Amino acid sequence: MNHFDRRLFLTGTAGAAGLVMLGGLAVPARAAGPLTVGVLIPGSKSDKGWMESGFDGLQAAEKKLGAKITVKYIENVKFGDMEQVLVALAGKNDLVIGVGGQTQASVFKVAPRFPKVKFAIIGGNADPKKPDNVSGYDVRQAEIGFVAGAAAAMLSKNGAVSYVGGLEIPAIKNTGKEFGNGARYVNPKIKYIENYTGDFDDVAKAKEATLAAIAQGADVHYHILNLGLRGMEQAAREKGTHVIGSYTDRCGTDPLYVAYSVTGVGFQVEYAIEQAAAGTWKPEFKPFGLAMGPKSSDMVICKGTPEQKAKLEEIKKDLLSGKIKVLDA
Template identity: 35%
Template sequence: MKKVLSLAIVFAFVMMVVFAAVPAAAQDTRVGIVLSTGGLGDLSFNDAAYRGLQRAEEELGISFQYIEPADPSEDQTALRRFASRGFDLVIGVGFQMADSLQTVAAEYPETRFAHVDQAFQDVPDNIVTLNFAEWEGSFLAGALAALTSENGNVGFVGGVDFSLIHRFEGGFYQGAKYIDPDIEFQTRYADDFGDPARGREIALGMIDDGADVIYHAAGGTGSGVFQAAEEEDIYAIGVDSNQNYVAPGYVIASMLKKVDNAVFDTVKSVVEGNYQGGENLYFTLEDGGVDLTSLTEVGQPVMDALNNGTITEAELQTIEEMKETVTSPHADRIAEIKEMIINGEIDVENWGETGRPDNL
């Protein structure tokens, strides 16, 4: 009997410690997120934002709900649903949601909001925007593409022809031209973030015109680019999340955009009571907000893909062999270029502000 009683006391003590480890405010913190067109499964920024909330749920003890609108016209209704129900933080993902979030935030001035991917001219006190220097990370992607291209011909596939996506395109273009001023550059926009068939069609056309490395910033549409790369035996570069396990051996790197970290930090600020609205936050190459995946190591996301059955041991070996023969030889050069961007020796133009050149 004493043994049973002792176990009960120990269990009660352990549970007290567990709950004490979670901030009291966090247990009641509710977060609502409205995802961008394409929703979960894009292997890109929607999935990254969701991962940030999963981490907050695990580490901070918050709860969250999400909505995947089928069309941007549904964004206001989705945002309003969370705000009207008293959620502690409401997050909108994607530049297409910018106007909708500002409208709803004005209706609910006591609700905290966060917006991913669009800075505002005058940021209200109940909004913080999370923005990234995509042009810096994409410069590294462009440099790598030029270094690995055998044809001297690379391509860029954008989701929607908009200033945000121009930031990716511009960085990629400048990086490729930095390595090879004479490189041929192809660019096309799919007008959709969730159409893999369209991404494949565009990529196949680029390949027919000589491209042997293609970078996408097109959300779910980009999976079609990977399919085309595998079919035609050329290389592709992923975006936002580590997509190196998709089409094993053909995705040579991914330009990382740490949306997950930014979302987690914002939720943490709400939990800890130091949320600061009225700001446009920027995450850069210098602070790790953007980066290129390792050119020498496969990385944890690839190992996770192996462990959950997404890829096989043979496919992992293919990725490792690709790293060794294709990207590792350029690791030092890319690291050097990264440092030159950070210390200002290379100034990467932000096409989101300056606009795309007329000759493209």
């Protein structure tokens, strides 16, 4: 290598960067009028799971409120870029929503710099360090996991049910535990198999985990997965077993699914936007779950018998009254 060509080549590259720089430094102005909403979706908005559910809620709010709001969003944000994304969103919006607990640390860091902007964290937890302009909405996945476990135990013919979770983070592990508790609540002798793939989006591993559970007798599977759900579907379809959906009630669209839990990620996005649009938004920590109604959290058995429905209602009531206690998540 000789030095000369390199230098030329590189000065050229530097020049290219410089030229782009010349046009910069425009001053942004905040538009008056509709409520501006900025949403950070850490994963893919079409992941069939958490992120997609959040994005659906955003679209629902847009449809409902129409010209009263304008929405900007960004998906697939890595940790190294998260703070910059939040600052960019906060600089130009009235309300900033982080879809997922993984945004919490960055939101806590950015929020104090933008005291006039409202921040909401979906899947946030009750943290004493919470700044004054942030609200955290707790999904309470473990609670509905308990009900899903009960439903699975009612639907299982073999007396064995299974759960596949993605990352081993508290919300996901607690949901798995409570799913097992729920199943045992209905049928104390039930066999419960749980498994974590370490990745919400790994199709192959989710499939293998499900096949392994099927081989041990499980015939109803619950999950907290995103794209990885496709693997579980394939395994269940091959072996003639059934799946319980996790986020949205889609009864009737696919015979593979015998029941759905509703986990209101999208509902919370909608809630934050509606509250802010109506001027009633306040910084708070709010557990959603069953307490906020069927759009926030619910359990549906698609062709459920009246007895099954009654039993589910009873369990939900006991959860609400505190007769059955579950882990936070």
